[in-house]
Structures are given as C-alpha cells and as structure tokens.
Amino acid sequence: MSSIGILSGKGGTGKTFVSVNLASIIDDSTYIDCDIEEPNGRLFLKPNDIKTELVTVKNPVINNDLCVGCRRCVSFCEFNALAFVDNKVLLIDNLCHSCGGCSIICPQEAITEEEKVIGKVEIGKSNNTKCVTGLLNVSVAAGVPIISKSLEYMSENTIVDCPPGSSCEVMESISKVDYCILVVEPTKFSYHNYLMVKELVTTLKKPYGVVINKYEKDTGIEFDDNILARINFDPQIAEELSIGNIPVNNNKELREIFNNLYSNVCKEIAND
C-alpha cells in the first residue's frame, strides 16, 4: 500500500468522513489533514501525546537607518506588499509572499529577513493511526508551507485529507500521493465541482476513483466514472459523525464497505 489523497471540490461531501474511516481500518496508518484552514479530522481521531511544530515563513525587516529611499524594493515587489510612506518603506504583512526579492534587490542591504509564524503542525497518536494536523493561524492568508510541512510525515500507509476546491493548496496536498479518491454526493453542486477536481487529477496524471457518499437512487445525477464505493445516506451515520464518532468502529456494514473500498484501491495502485 501507499498514499491516498481524498478530495472533492465541493466542501461537505464527506472528505473527512472517508479519510478518518479509511485511516481507522488500516493498520499503522498515517492520517494527514491538509485542510489547514478548517482541519476536522482530529475531532474524530482525538489524538493523544501531541507534539507541535511551528511553521514559519521569512518576513522582510526594513532597517530605516540604512534605507536611502530609492524604492527599488517597492517597485520590484509583484505583490504590492511594500509601500513608501512618510519617507519610509512600509511592509503590508498580509500581502507578502516571502519571496526574498526585496532583500536581494536592496543596494543598501537595508532589508533582512526574520522568521514569522503562520501556523503549526500537530502530530499525535490515535490507536493505530498517526494523526498529523496542519493548522493555519487565524487571519493569515496563505498556508502552502504548512501543507508541505505536514506532508513530511507521510509514511507507508498515508491518507491525505485535502482542502475543498481545486486551487494550488489542493495541488500541493496531492503532489506526493499515489492515488486519489474523489468524494462526491448526488447533487448538482457536487457534480459541478467534481468535474473541476477530475480535471485537476487528470492533469497531474494521478490515478483516481470515485466514492459516492449520501448515495440515493433516481436523483438524476450520474457519475459516469470509476466508482469505487457507494455509501447510502443513513441518518444514524450522520448522527454519529455530528458528535465526533468514527462510524466504522461500531457499524459492521459500513466497515465492510470501507474494507472493500480499501482493497479496491490497493488493487488499482498495484495495477497502475
């Protein structure tokens, strides 16, 4: 076995549901939550012995005693993160991409860099599963470095729970996985967003399959694709999830579905 990325496009279709259940039925698995803006896997896995690693980026520091006001840094910055106000270079923190360009271009060596914390990675243990959570600090804009840091904990059997959408964060999250599971639900919204994620995994040449969650017949929404599993809508599962339980732990039928899903995915990876 190797690593599986779980993605969906639309939020709330069941990425975390599939991820934590899958991680729970696999021995010695690693669960990595890359939905760093709103990571929820830990609410279900409830990890213990948590170690925390801070994630930092480089932030420019301007020494105004050395600055001669040439404004080369201001005009170089592609992100408009520097402004020249009151004869001083001013940094607009939230716009800075930490590219380091301003410190290179400054002829006075007036710009240095310091580490700035943007979030953290928490590593804990939940039964047989290692639980890794990337967390973006509130009011920080971009967190790709947190995703990269979280992915350093990938092991033999890894489940990567991705953010919604199909942006650069999702791309980073699945960059190292061997296989992708697209979690969908039979709704117009989900179908529309599924097409977007399908384009993403196809572009990255990742093998993938589809899990239809909250499955119902005759909705008129057809996923004409490689269907790995269908999970019926079940109010009892919804209730278990709402209070943070992992349903495969006490639902034999669902456990069977996930065991089959897992062996299907293993076969697909082996054949690839």
Add this chain to the structure above:
Amino acid sequence: MTSLLVLSGKGGAGKTTVASSLIKLFNSNVYADVDVDAPNLHLIMNPQTKPKTSDYYGSKKAVIDLQKCIGCGKCAEVCRFNAINKTSDDKYQVNEYACEGCAVCELVCQFDAIKMIDDISGETQIYKGEEYFSTAKLKMGRGNSGKLVTQVKDNLIESDTITIIDGSPGIGCPVIASITGVDYVLLVTESTISGFHDMKRIAKTCESFQTPYFVCINRADISTDITDKIIEYCNNNNVEMVGKIPYDKEVTKCINDGINIADTNIPASLAIKEIFYNINNILKKEEVN
C-alpha cells in the same frame, strides 16, 4: 448599498442554499458569488442572460528561454517556491503551478534567459439582465484567489437593495479578501462537531476584521446537543442567532431540480424565511441607529 456576505468555515454547511434564498427574499437585484474555487450560485440562480466574460490575470509566471539558459542553476537556488526544476539536459524549467510570479529568478539570471509573462489565472463573469450577478472561476491549480475575489466585488454596481455575496469555505486568502469592506456577515453553521469547530474559527476571523456577524444553524436537528452548544456560544459572545433550519430531504431535491428554496413551502424554506425576517429587523435597527 448594504452588503451581506454568507460564510461558514466548513464547506457544505449550506451557504449557497441560504444565499440563493436570501437573494430572492430580499429582492436583491445585485449579487455575487465569490467562491471562485468552486462557484455554484449560478446553478441555482439560473441567470437567463449570457455573461460578459473577461480573462483574469492574477499573477505573472516565469518562462525560461532554453536557448539562453546555460544551466547555472542560480534561479532554482533563489526560488522560494521550489518552482524551478533541472531538466534532463542540465537546463532549467519552471513548474507553472508552483510559480508565484515573484520575479526573483528573472532578477538573478545574468544571461537574460528568464521573462515574466502575464498568466490568465481565471475568468470573471458578469450577468446583466433584470438582475446584476457578478461571479468568477479560478483556473485549476492557481493561487492568488483573494485578488480574484476582490475583482468580483469590484465588478458589483450600486444598488438600492441589499447586496448578497455567497462566500467560500475556510478562513484563508479568499475569505479574508471577501470580508474586507462588507457590512455584515451571516455565518451558516450546522449541528455537528465539525460545523461548530469551524464556525468558531471563522467567527474569530470576522472579529479580527471588526465585521459584525450573526449566526444561523443549518440541519439543527442532527445533534440537538451541539445546537444547544452553538446557541450557548452565541449567547456568551453576544452574537445574534437569527434562526435554525431543520434537516429537510426536500432541499437536495429542489436544488437538483434547479428550484430556489425560497419559492417553496417546505420546512427548510419556512425556517429560512424566518431568518430573512430576523436579519431584516437587525438591518432596520442599525439603520435607525
């Protein structure tokens, strides 16, 4: 014009369902979808006109001229985004998905081998009919979505009705860009441990921008325990609770059939109408003040 942004933190909580209903109920004739990563509002508002579309240039991308590249590797060394890789013939190429367009590689290349070119990273759409609807779609794998969100908001026009904006999930770049400058935020949460957890993070985000917000709970009957906890949280933090929506199977059916919930009499619709009434009262009260 007064603007109301619909957010949730957690995806799938019901932002678009609630936003589309409120657009109808407020008779809003100017509205937007800023979930540029996965826009869905058009599927339910079903605009009858063709949109005016424009390319959106989010950032630049570096391109290496292999004729000029001597393979010194200076560019790859300085790139903070690991976007420059060595090719099999010892030259260098740019990974367009990882490149953030900072131009540091162009700056350090002594052989003039790197050019920054404008990159189409998405598309904005404006529907102009009886209603005015601004939306956009980010290209797959692109970043800088906050800038596109700002563009969608800039594309809005003045209106004498309330402007409803359907937001994106999360608390990061696009959400921050969407909160900036709006008058009110409606947080749609759900009675699940995830919904509540994410609501608290997005609430903090709203607070950090000093934007007033209120809360409604979707699928409030999945866990009445958690609904109680959300209500308690709101009471303790002086946040107005504008309503609870029951789990209603008919909602999905309506959406799949392209029917706006506000046009029906299903239980969820009645609950959303009450939410509309409560928000309207808050806005009127603020106006008097």
